[in-house]
Amino acid sequence: MNVDRRDFGHRAANAVNARDARALERAYDDWADTYDTDHEHFGGALMERFVELCGRNVPRDTGPILDAGAGTGRLAETLRQHGYDDFVGIDLSAGMLEKAGAKGIYRAVHRMRLGGPLSFPDDTFAAVVSLGAMSPGHAGADAFDELIRITRPGGWLVLSMRAGEEKRTGFASGRRSLESNGRWILVDETPEFDSHPELDPPLRYSIHVYRIPTGRR
Numbered sequence: 001m002n003v004d005r006r007d008f009g010h011r012a013a014n015a016v017n018a019r020d021a022r023a024l025e026r027a028y029d030d031w032a033d034t035y036d037t038d039h040e041h042f043g044g045a046l047m048e049r050f051v052e053l054c055g056r057n058v059p060r061d062t063g064p065i066l067d068a069g070a071g072t073g074r075l076a077e078t079l080r081q082h083g084y085d086d087f088v089g090i091d092l093s094a095g096m097l098e099k100a101g102a103k104g105i106y107r108a109v110h111r112m113r114l115g116g117p118l119s120f121p122d123d124t125f126a127a128v129v130s131l132g133a134m135s136p137g138h139a140g141a142d143a144f145d146e147l148i149r150i151t152r153p154g155g156w157l158v159l160s161m162r163a164g165e166e167k168r169t170g171f172a173s174g175r176r177s178l179e180s181n182g183r184w185i186l187v188d189e190t191p192e193f194d195s196h197p198e199l200d201p202p203l204r205y206s207i208h209v210y211r212i213p214t215g216r217r
């Protein structure tokens, strides 16, 4: 099916410009049916670079992987094609999660909000991946602490982050502060790049790979 660039733009704008968490959840619930088809045509650069960074840093047989802001499950689906397995998905939107769960890729999916407490014990996951969820009005730097807590010592976090709007997201200062406090170690990253050149204005993202120090606790 062909997707009109303006229709994609409208659906993306609904999510990007959502006023609060309820409006955001509604925007993604409404987008769930067409989300995968839309992304066959748009936003491919972000997925491609994300999978490349996972592939050169995170071992295939690493163990349980949390997909944070899993949406309809496109990332786990793609990572599975690259040899990864054992996914758990969390997301704010029940509509998106329903699509993810129906794909049969995840061991479990849970409705949870990044930025609040996550109901997993310490050191649950060998890796955390998050594609497209760390963005203004979505999940901000206040999500980092909980993601670090539930990642095992020696584990990886591969996180995409929308560029710009530092005042709203706190990404750059949050990342640096956790690095200087030794909570995580930067092992790889991309520069900022146009992830959605088809939107006006285009979205820009960067992707960062962090490792939890093996000697934690």
Ligand SMILES: C[S@@+](CC[C@H](N)C(=O)[O-])C[C@H]1O[C@@H](n2cnc3c(N)ncnc32)[C@H](O)[C@@H]1O
Binding pocket: 024, 025, 028, 068, 069, 070, 071, 072, 073, 074, 075, 090, 091, 092, 093, 096, 112, 113, 114, 115, 130, 131, 132, 133, 137, 138, 139, 140
């Ligand atoms: C741009 S979509 C990306 C979905 C999926 N990772 C992908 O790449 O196809 C962003 C997703 O993050 C979710 N999201 C946004 N803010 C969130 C938050 N604070 N906590 C949990 N999920 C959130 C949305 O519901 C949506 O499913």
